[in-house]
Amino acid sequence: MESGSGDDLDFSDSQERKSKRYHRHTARQIQQLEALFKECPHPDERQRMQLSRDLNLEPRQIKFWFQNRRTQMKMQHERSDNCALRMENDKIRCENIAIREALRNVICPSCGGPPVDQDGFVDEQKLRMENAQLKEELDRISSITAKYIGRPISRLPSIQPIAASSLNLSMASYDAPDFNGPSLDLDLLPGSSSAVPPLPFPFTGISDIGKSLMMQVAANAMDEFVKLAQTDEPLWIKSDTSEGTRDVLQLESYQRLFPKANVPMKSSLSTRIEASRDSGLLITNTLALVDMFMDANKWAELFPTIVSEARIIEVLSSGMMGSRSGSLQLMYDVLQVLSPLVATREFYFLRYCQQIEQGLWAIVDVSFDLSQETQLIPPSNFHKRPSGCLIQDMPNGYCKITWVEHVEVEENTSIHWLYRDLIQNGLAFSADRWIAVLRRMCERFACLMVTGTSSPELGGVIPSAEGKRSMMKLAQRMVNNFCASIKPSSDFRWTTLSGGLDEVGVRVSFHKSTDLGQPGGLVLTAATSIWLPLSPQLLFNFFKDDKTRSEWDVLSSGSSVQEVFRITNGSHPDNCISVLRQAHNSNRNNMLVLQESCIDSSGFLIVYATVDLIDINVAMNGEDSSCIALVPCGFTIIPDGRRRSSQGSGASSSATSQGGGSLLTVALQIQVSSLPSSKLNSESVTTVNNLINSTVQQIKAALNCSTGN
Known part of the structure; x- marks a missing residue:
């Protein structure tokens, strides 16, 4: 309540006011009150009486409405002033950094040497x-x-460089705040303790002038992103795709609203813009999600099918007053489509986190040119314009997220014809795909808090809470290893084998592994991608059905399998972790199959690996499963991005009419040798090539798609 207005205070009616119930004004009453407020914020008694007769309200209600409206207006002005002061403070801070950098380079006029450092002792x-x-x-x-x-633990003999975040895992589990409502189970993500991939260039640090420039770029990107996230038409328009309706950026409106952002990264006929927006509800806590986004390793674990590598190059600001608000990081990301036919996308970008208001957070990503800091970075073909997510608290432990993807792409290499429509239409890395994967992962972690998610009717032992956690960690590591085996990188260089699968061929790579939980020695990977005239759902049902597994699984030797037990890890029943065993094979009773199936609107994933019965019991008992070695194989199924008419005959026609064609990637891995010193031979390559060719041919024959590719 304001002071200085005598008619605003009426303590004689306080007791009577407490007994009155809350009255909600009608739209017409509010409209007339607002109209008078604009002309006269402090109406006199005569004006209040006139409004009382016109609006059928008591004079006391009129007086209180104007009093509350003035208080609200005052708070809005204060909030605006605070934002202006904060921006001015950031500007002064940047100028201060630039001045200090300039003072360090000042030359003494008398001796020509550097100036004396007065703060050396401090x-x-x-x-x-x-x-x-x-x-x-x-x-x-x-x-x-x-x-x-x-x-x-003995002291280290010499000081060695250690990643700044490598000691944070044990701290996080003790210092994490206790949030109300369902939240992500952070212990399921390895976070800062996992191995950090090396940067593709030696980096020695950023100058103060570079940091000042980065802060300014991040602040401008945050302003643009918030407008992009909160503005609807005509900036965003609805567009129909093969997978439904989504928000697409209207470039003319964008250029009018942001004229300074019209300069393209490269002026070329092959340059295109990929921009999309989507929103949805997540079953997680806002602050927990913000913390995971600002941890590079947990960020990659949240999106195993999209983010191939993630690394924080340098932390420019760790936030204010112990929170993530104001945190600014320079990051390196590699994005992928799970197919050996699609090249990865590399980004060097700034990630800036800010709390807009109570319960509302914004995280923005924007590319930054590091050529001024190091000349070793090759020119990038992908430029991330202000993109990111707006996260808002919702009741009952949920949060609403609005995701914006805005990328400028310079195509310097040809796209394989199988994935041309998917990539050129902007569907491969669209906002709805990011939200779909994130929603599924949030449900996966939230299911750990729910008891009774196993299937007792299958006759298997229901694991305890610790056993369920251990099994989920084991399955997640299996999925992560599978996704990592498909990406093209310095560790996995693909060699195309001719013949067998039309012009696509089989891509083969190998790597030597010595990490904990990985099969030691030489591991050979073979992968290929094909097109099938079936909807993704029908194709997924074929792989998920235990009765048809013998038709494609070359490792089952034609024997049927049965499910021992299942752990549900999502709202969809097919999002689950299963343990399978062969029904009629007494020679392999001690070998089981661990399988995780994932389904969301962006695609389908089935990953499996043979595991010894003893190892399964270790995980089921809640013991540490990080030592269990896994050699995962599996399938990825995504829509082809094309629009199709329901023409044709037989099963192909029915499937196509339900959802168009599918892009299927098949990836198999075998352990060639357990010795790290072993070398690859032609016999092993021939074996894995025959395995994947046989698998693909069996799939086509079982689905009556022998002519499809």
């Missing part, structure tokens, strides 16, 4: 204090680790 003291704190932290971590491994 900086040295700060470094000594930080060094002492780091030593205390190292001692504490060493004592905690010693409890788990059963022996003391």
